[in-house]
Amino acid sequence: MDHAERAAAAAALLAAYRDGHPVEPLSEKYSDLTLDDAYEIQLLQIQQRLAAGASVKGHKVGLTSVAMQRQLGVDQPDFGHLLDDMFHLENMPIPVGHYLQPRIEPEVAIVLKRALHGPGVTAAEAAAAVDFVLPALEVIDSRIRDWKIGLLDTVADNASSGGVVLGSRPTPLGAVDLRLAGCTLHVRGELVATGAGGAVLGSPLNALVWLANTLGARGVGLEAGHVVLPGSVTAAVPVQPGDSVTATFAGLGSVTARFAPAAEELSS
């Protein structure tokens, strides 16, 4: 792909955010799309949003479960950027209309006290850089029609990121065995999924190591105070207007995301 094609793909994805109409899979339109092209398309969008006043607050790691990797036929995760306008406050209504086809995932958010610059970051260095962890819910979304994504589509689309809701009680990394920490996910009070932290690359910490080293290879570092969403503990669950979603983690407490009722529900 040449630069003009990358820029056009980035512009099409940015337009999808604005007008709410998803685009066709990029991998269908651009047969020569590579992983580098896809990350460049992601970066072009982030640069435009930063130029418009947004700021980077961290990163997300996606495709971290064996099930997801098998589904997409890949053997590695991917990453996306978390911008300040993607963070929603717990219990404040999230307008679902803000999203195209939202789904939700429970995650253990990792907050850094020190910068981490790869390559060459070890699990030990990553653990030492963690300030605390928080229970979190990630809203994932796709600007690609009907979630018809392959690896390259989701990478170009900022790793299908949407929003983040963080819980309010920080827990030190050493206080809980993240790998064996259980998680339940309730939607409107009904249990919809369960899992353990180890569903994420064997441990959420492994996702942090992968992210630091992968970003490092691209000359980018993780900064103190950054939030890392390491990947979902369960399969993603679609959300509807009016849903309240709670993720409960053993040892970490819970976090609730509330989605605003649909306009027609409000007026009736």
Place this chain on the structure above:
Amino acid sequence: MAGWDVQRAASAVLDAESSRTDRVPLTDEWPELDGRLDLAYAVQDELLGRKLAAGQVRTGVKLGLTARAKQRQMNVTSPLTGFLTDAMVLPAGEPVPQDELIHPRVEPEIVFVLGRPLRGPGVTAATALAAVERVHGGIEVIDSRYRDFRFTLADVVADNASSARFVLGPVGRRPEDLDLALEACLLEVDGVVVDSATGAAVQGHPAQALALAANTLGARGITLEPGWLVLTGGLTPAVTIEPGTTVAAHFTSLGTVHLSGG
């Protein structure tokens, strides 16, 4: 084709088991069994009677179909039950006996050891948990006698809920020391995490599954006895275990259970 008969149905299941030959579902042969759980449990009782007559000892119950989503699919609200005997115990460190089974699959489970009798009706999750003496992790080896695990509800009940073997984990804890809804299990095959779940995947809470089972067993006149084991139901969907593969179930507080595919 011979007519429907509990004896014939039980013989068909036991023949399939002993000859390691999978067969068509009983309901293909005897449509009158379809949807009749009372008849299916009569076949299961006959299987148990013959195994006890052959010298096996009853050691407990297993619960099946404990995931709510699957129950809705099958239009039931309670777990299925099967019986356990001493012949199903796989000692720790022993591989899956592939030469005795048809197409074994494994699922990690939370296992109860009862300290007090439980008899429905009227058992609740709280009173069920109060009768539990110890909680273990475990891996159940299931093995349907039906080809490709294709069966109706009545078929699987008549096949003793696909029971075959089980291995118990090394750590036994008192139930009051555990939050079983959040007790997690990480399932690895050959060192790769393939699935994970918590106790809530079993009927919302394993004690709730036990309560419902105690109530349905009570209606059939069966008391769960002190010392019995209760396999509370698969935490994750079952995975195939082939010769040469190994499975590990890592529990939050109940240790790790290893099983070799032989």
